[in-house]
Amino acid sequence: xxxxxxxxxxxxxxxxxxxxxxxxxxxxxxxxxxxxxxxxxxxxxxxxxxxxxxxxxxxxxxxxxxxxxxxxxxxxxxxxxxxxxxxxxxxxxxxxxxxxxxx
Numbered sequence: 001x002x003x004x005x006x007x008x009x010x011x012x013x014x015x016x017x018x019x020x021x022x023x024x025x026x027x028x029x030x031x032x033x034x035x036x037x038x039x040x041x042x043x044x045x046x047x048x049x050x051x052x053x054x055x056x057x058x059x060x061x062x063x064x065x066x067x068x069x070x071x072x073x074x075x076x077x078x079x080x081x082x083x084x085x086x087x088x089x090x091x092x093x094x095x096x097x098x099x100x101x102x103x
Contacts, residue, residue, distance in 0.1 A: 001064050003089055003097060004031065009051040014039060016048050018083065023060065024098065033065065035083035047087040060089040 004020035007030065011017075018033040038048045051059055065081040 006051045033081040062089045
């Protein structure tokens with residue numbers, strides 16, 4: 001499980017694509033992710049829809065997923081996360097994590 005902010009999300013066919021930022025800054029590296037299960041359950045679709053469009057940008061998220069490698073020919077390897085579950089994290093929880101990390 002990790003926590004991050006969503007900088008971008010859109011649905012393309014049966015996948016919802018994400019780009020994640022660190023909780024506390026906007027600098028790279030950024031992590032890309034793909035959520036293919038959003039149509040399988042109404043709750044998953046509702047939870048992931050919170051990150052769509054301009055309203056979803058900058059929202060904190062809790063994500064459970066698997067790191068995967070994408071091979072891009074001669075360019076090299078890119079890592080992304082295959083999202084199993086995603087939901088919005090409450091601001092109180094983000095503040096709690098910040099207090100622990102930034103001691």
